[in-house]
Amino acid sequence: MKTIVPRSFYERPDVETIARELLGKVIVTEFDAxxxxxxxxxxxxxxxxxxxxxxxxxxxxTARNEPMYGRGGLAYVYxxxxxxxxxxxxxxxxxxxxxxxxxxxxxxxxxEVMRARRGGTKLTTSGPGTLxxxxxxxxxxxxxxxxxxxxxxxxxxxxxxPEDLLVGPRIGVDYAGEDALLPxxxxxxxxxxxxxxx
DNA sequence: ATACCGATTAACT
DNA sequence: GTTAATCGGTATA
Numbered sequence: 677m678k679t680i681v682p683r684s685f686y687e688r689p690d691v692e693t694i695a696r697e698l699l700g701k702v703i704v705t706e707f708d709a710x711x712x713x714x715x716x717x718x719x720x721x722x723x724x725x726x727x728x729x730x731x732x733x734x735x736x737x738t739a740r741n742e743p744m745y746g747r748g749g750l751a752y753v754y755x756x757x758x759x760x761x762x763x764x765x766x767x768x769x770x771x772x773x774x775x776x777x778x779x780x781x782x783x784x785x786x787x788e789v790m791r792a793r794r795g796g797t798k799l800t801t802s803g804p805g806t807l808x809x810x811x812x813x814x815x816x817x818x819x820x821x822x823x824x825x826x827x828x829x830x831x832x833x834x835x836x837x838p839e840d841l842l843v844g845p846r847i848g849v850d851y852a853g854e855d856a857l858l859p860x861x862x863x864x865x866x867x868x869x870x871x872x873x874x
Numbered sequence: 875a876t877a878c879c880g881a882t883t884a885a886c887t
Numbered sequence: 888g889t890t891a892a893t894c895g896g897t898a899t900a
Contacts, residue, residue, distance in 0.1 A: 759882070
């Protein structure tokens with residue numbers, strides 16, 4: 677049973693819960709090269725204006741992060757370190773800039789296309805920059821709708837046991853002071869995934 | 875107009 | 888464990 681993740685999933689108030697429940701959901705992109713999909717294995721929650729690690733910290737609002745202020749279920753894609761396109765799922769209602777960064781996927785469909793996009797024999801999709809390359813996600817897709825746009829999220833009914841869930845502090849946000857310690861990183865234990873998916 | 879820097883990655887030692 | 892690559896976004900003036 678494959679269903680599009682509904683608007684009501686994204687528009688809930690608790691971004692941590694949404695980040696955790698996004699594990700196991702499937703990201704789908706379909707461009708000229710064909711359908712490519714992956715199971716979400718790692719996420720991080722970014723809790724809006726009160727979160728010093730968020731691009732919306734203190735109510736900061738610019739052309740780049742404008743999608744964060746849109747309705748839940750939009751994509752927020754931005755360029756990091758001049759190279760990497762990072763993909764976020766916008767949550768909460770319009771005007772509340774919560775988001776979830778997707779940090780890892782397990783490749784599911786279109787493996788050869790993704791491998792070609794990554795330009796090598798190995799297919800690494802375990803980091804926020806590598807998975808967007810594999811899926812063909814770019815900053816120009818920022819602001820698109822995950823229910824009707826070129827990037828979609830599906831529920832394939834994939835579930836995993838609670839003991840496989842790891843929770844810890846977020847990566848690369850040392851500048852956020854005490855907020856860097858918040859347990860907002862969620863992932864499926866890598867040891868529970870086949871080695872090619874790590 | 876200018877300066878600083880990042881929600882990272884890959885290739886090193 | 889360390890570090891170079893790389894450039895748009897943002898703040899400052």
